[in-house]
Amino acid sequence: MEFLHLNLLSCLLLLCIHTLCVSSHLFSPVDNHLIDCGSVAATTIDNRQFVGDLSGKKTPLSSSAGTISLRNENPLPGLAAIYHTARIFRSPSNYVFPIRDKGTHMVRLHFHVFNSPELHLADAQFHVLVNGYVVLSNFSRVHAENPRIIEYFIWDDAEKLVIMFVPTHNSKFAFVNAIEVISAPKDLVPDTAQYVSSNNIENFDGLSKQALEVVYRVNVGGPKVTPFNDSLWRTWIPDDEFFKSKSESEKLFFGGRIKYQVGGASREVGPDNMYNSARLIRSRNDSVPKVNMTWEFPVIGGYKYLVRMHFCDIASISLGLLYFNVYVNGYLAYADLDLTYITGSLASPFYADFVVDADRLGTLNVMVGPSNKSIPYVIDGILNGVEVMKLNNSYNSLDGEVCAGLVLKSWSRGNMGLFLTLVAAVCIVLSISIVIRRRMIGSRESFQWSRLPVDVSGNHVKISSFHSEGK
């Protein structure tokens, strides 16, 4: 009896593990380069194998000359193994990844600072280029104790993807701990979004060809979602620090199944763990609450941002009761949003993409509130998730108004600078030797050299007379 019980339990457990595995590994990317930089051995995290960047013949590192691999001898307990090593670049260096699946690729760069007897990684300052886009410039803000992962979406229709690290002349070195280059699902970055501005709403075309940097990825009303529970190994952080309304809203968790539909938002667009929590506005009496739920995201002005809002009606008791308005930066972006009309079902996910200009003050806000069609006694607004992504500017940069050509020139010009310094040093040595030679000759006819002290004493006189005048 006990045996049977145990057997049943282990069966259940296996089933559980099986479904978990299935749910987090449905997507298998054609291009899937996971690199543990500075490491010789491979490292496995959440069933994903990161290979060392110098192991094997097919290393993506185009040349190891001018690079060093560094190991953290005292990693904090619990720190993932990919952060125990780093590769250091003393001069511009490339990783070249072969691309089989043309289209959008996810590029993740992992940074974690540690100290070693040779080098303090916190002193690094560098630029990073991906396929000619400047994705990081003068990057030196890697002080955090926690690893920092920066994610980009890069369109690639060539046969390779090139990531270049360029040290600045201040620090003279760059570093990275790990790199991921993964082909994105075809439906992840569509080509068109709604451009929302003070004038009106119009189509923004060519979105998939822009370089995008993920700035915020937020699970509204729920806990952090880790790469283990996301089909594309993303991290979704809780929304509490961005949520600004204090009244009239509630958090909701849904224990049922999220109904992904063909043609709708897929599990790759957003995982169950994000869609199954939300914040909502609920009407408890015969009047619709006059409130908006507001989220504020600090951003850097001067760029366009893609705002992706995720909705899934996990709260209504029946179809056709939920209507609400969506505002981006205070502009009405979607009026009378009706999830029943769009999905035809409860608990079925939907997302909407808006492109906006960040104001110079550097805030971007999204709001959800009741619309003219909202009904009392039911739910009158909902939001499950938000993603904020920065678009490259006209310099093809995501980090400043400097293009890739200038970044590269800054390095060669710097080296030229070094050359000039050498030339200058040689000049000084030469002129000193000439002076010495002249002195040796001049000691015989010293008249010219005695002029200098005379001039100086003249200056002294002038200064003291000026002082006495002041008094």
Ligand SMILES: *[C@@H]1O[C@H](CO)[C@@H](O)[C@H](O)[C@H]1NC(C)=O
């Ligand atoms: C890095 O900073 C320096 C000094 O602030 C600036 O002149 C240079 O343009 C910056 N480089 C890039 C690539 O942003």
Ligand SMILES: *[C@@H]1O[C@H](CO)[C@@H](O)[C@H](O)[C@H]1NC(C)=O
């Ligand atoms: C994955 O999600 C489940 C709940 O859906 C949670 O219990 C579990 O802790 C999560 N695992 C990780 C590694 O985040």
Ligand SMILES: *[C@@H]1O[C@H](CO)[C@@H](O)[C@H](O)[C@H]1NC(C)=O
């Ligand atoms: C409905 O409830 C809200 C608080 O939830 C209250 O402020 C409002 O006055 C109520 N309206 C009516 C008509 O009772």
Ligand SMILES: *[C@@H]1O[C@H](CO)[C@@H](O)[C@H](O)[C@H]1NC(C)=O
């Ligand atoms: C919500 O915000 C929008 C935009 O600022 C505003 O027009 C609307 O009146 C607000 N709704 C409520 C109920 O306060």
Ligand SMILES: *[C@@H]1O[C@H](CO)[C@@H](O)[C@H](O)[C@H]1NC(C)=O
């Ligand atoms: C809601 O109704 C008012 C009054 O009828 C109208 O002025 C306003 O434009 C409507 N709002 C929306 C978002 O349709």
Ligand SMILES: *[C@@H]1O[C@H](CO)[C@@H](O)[C@H](O)[C@H]1NC(C)=O
């Ligand atoms: C981003 O780069 C692309 C490709 O160079 C360019 O066509 C586009 O105009 C840039 N985006 C913006 C917003 O300037």
